[in-house]
Amino acid sequence: MNWKIACIQLDIVFGDPVQNYQRAEEQIKQAATQQPDVIVLPELWTTGYDLERLDEIADADAKETLSLLKKWAKQYTVNIVGGSVANKTADGVYNTLLIVDSAGEEVKQYSKLHLFKLMDEHKYLLPGSSDGSFKLGEIPCAGFICYDIRFPEWIRTHTAKGAEVLFISAEWPLARLAHWRALLITRAIENQCFVVACNRSGSDPNNEFAGHSMIIDPWGEIVAEAGTGEEILTASVDFSQSIAIRKQIPIFQDRRPEFYK
Numbered sequence: 001m002n003w004k005i006a007c008i009q010l011d012i013v014f015g016d017p018v019q020n021y022q023r024a025e026e027q028i029k030q031a032a033t034q035q036p037d038v039i040v041l042p043e044l045w046t047t048g049y050d051l052e053r054l055d056e057i058a059d060a061d062a063k064e065t066l067s068l069l070k071k072w073a074k075q076y077t078v079n080i081v082g083g084s085v086a087n088k089t090a091d092g093v094y095n096t097l098l099i100v101d102s103a104g105e106e107v108k109q110y111s112k113l114h115l116f117k118l119m120d121e122h123k124y125l126l127p128g129s130s131d132g133s134f135k136l137g138e139i140p141c142a143g144f145i146c147y148d149i150r151f152p153e154w155i156r157t158h159t160a161k162g163a164e165v166l167f168i169s170a171e172w173p174l175a176r177l178a179h180w181r182a183l184l185i186t187r188a189i190e191n192q193c194f195v196v197a198c199n200r201s202g203s204d205p206n207n208e209f210a211g212h213s214m215i216i217d218p219w220g221e222i223v224a225e226a227g228t229g230e231e232i233l234t235a236s237v238d239f240s241q242s243i244a245i246r247k248q249i250p251i252f253q254d255r256r257p258e259f260y261k
């Protein structure tokens, strides 16, 4: 089975959901002309890192964003890994990844497990407490958010249960571009998985962001990589490749988890 994937490397407008909804809609419309199976958006794409104003601009129970994602998914018959949004709940605000299928049905919500202190997330956001596993059609997938990729043991709990594609939505700064590339390639090789990583472009008052969204195959080869600017990155992936690699080097059979404590 093959999938065509499109990552929308959006230049997010700081603290302005109205403009970001409009810009995302334009980009999704454009991406849809290539008839992808999955469209992916970056982290906190409705607000950016305007954390001080979250009370005002976070999406209540992610309702508005979910309803738009469902509408776009149905309109273009495309699965959407709808990036993450600031999701305002009765307990506080989570950084939540939203996934909808091509029929416009909600598939999964995953809230970022590891908050990134260097960007003050712990002061404004609550950490999630559930896993990122989901299926798109028959394909087992897992979703993560940015800093999560520094925690191989978290990713592994998902691939050990069968995930074949790792989707990562991010706002990763340019200052650590080398880490972004190395971590993503490593996660693909060590898990024999496709890695689909959608970063943002542009800058905000505190950071310049790296762009360089990437689609990586289970051998660790980069299938497609964006530049630093706003871009729609597309590539096709062939799942027979991960089956072949997992047969050739059967790491999931050879693991000795009883010794990994």
Ligand SMILES: NC(=O)CCC(=O)C(=O)O
Binding pocket: 043, 116, 119, 145, 146, 147, 148, 150, 170, 171, 172, 173, 176, 179
């Ligand atoms: N938004 C994030 O989680 C950024 C993570 C990051 O920059 C890192 O170096 O890790």
